[in-house]
Amino acid sequence: MDHLTPQQRHKNMAAIHNKNTKPEMIVRRGLWKRGFRYRLNHKRLPGHPDLVFRKYRTCIFINGCFWHGHLVDSKTMESSVCCKIPTTNHDFWVAKIRRNKERDKEEQRKLAEMGWHCITVWECELKPKQREQTLDSIAFTVNHIWLQDHGAKSISLPQLEEKDMKMPMAAEADD
Ligand SMILES: [Zn+2]
Numbered sequence: 001m002d003h004l005t006p007q008q009r010h011k012n013m014a015a016i017h018n019k020n021t022k023p024e025m026i027v028r029r030g031l032w033k034r035g036f037r038y039r040l041n042h043k044r045l046p047g048h049p050d051l052v053f054r055k056y057r058t059c060i061f062i063n064g065c066f067w068h069g070h071l072v073d074s075k076t077m078e079s080s081v082c083c084k085i086p087t088t089n090h091d092f093w094v095a096k097i098r099r100n101k102e103r104d105k106e107e108q109r110k111l112a113e114m115g116w117h118c119i120t121v122w123e124c125e126l127k128p129k130q131r132e133q134t135l136d137s138i139a140f141t142v143n144h145i146w147l148q149d150h151g152a153k154s155i156s157l158p159q160l161e162e163k164d165m166k167m168p169m170a171a172e173a174d175d
Contacts, residue, residue: 017120023062023064023121023123023126024050024051024062026126026131026135027051027060027062027121027126027135027138028040029051030131030132030135030138031135031138031139031142033052034135034136034139036053036139036142037053037055038051038052038053039051039052039054040052042059045059045111045114045116046107046110046111046114047061047103047104047107047108047110047111047165049061049111049118050062053142055146056116056117056142056145056146056149057115057116057117057149058116058117058119058142058145059111059116059117059118059119060118060119060120060121061104061108061118061119061120062123062126062140063104063120063121063122063123064110064123065082065083065122065123065124066082066083066084066097067097067100068097068100068101068104068122069083069097069098069100069101070082070083070122070123071083071125072097072101073084074098074101074102077094077097077098081096082124083121085097088166092135104120108120117145119138119141119142121134121138122172
């Protein structure tokens with residue numbers, strides 16, 4: 001790396017950075033294409049979600065499988081297919097990944113308390129073969145959340161009306 005000029009190094013770093021944000025771009029483009037509009041990195045929300053759908057009161061986190069310990073049991077902290085915990089400095093990595101997992105959980109708990117729904121998308125779910133299916137399922141989930149939040153109210157209305165209907169009927173009988 002030392003033979004690189006500052007410009008070359010900068011370009012290199014930028015390329016690495018872009019590569020790191022690629023999963024986020026896949027989700028952004030995929031959901032935009034499916035008609036969803038969102039805000040990016042809502043800084044005031046716990047955990048700074050990658051995407052925020054205000055209309056749906058839903059946050060999306062796009063998690064790297066290694067850093068967030070995908071499929072790693074919090075108790076045993078054994079490596080999974082998605083997250084191979086290095087054998088060198090093993091304890092350090094276990095502690096680090098465990099902390100990340102705990103933080104993720106805590107942030108989502110806070111968001112839930114504030115009335116937000118959270119969707120976690122894992123990097124492995126965005127591999128070319130699974131990508132479209134994953135994006136469809138996010139779109140489905142977001143729509144489902146909206147229906148649950150808004151549909152429940154319209155279901156309870158006819159029940160109220162039915163109860164209210166009894167009063168005028170009773171009044172009618174008295175006549
Ligand atoms: Zn994974």
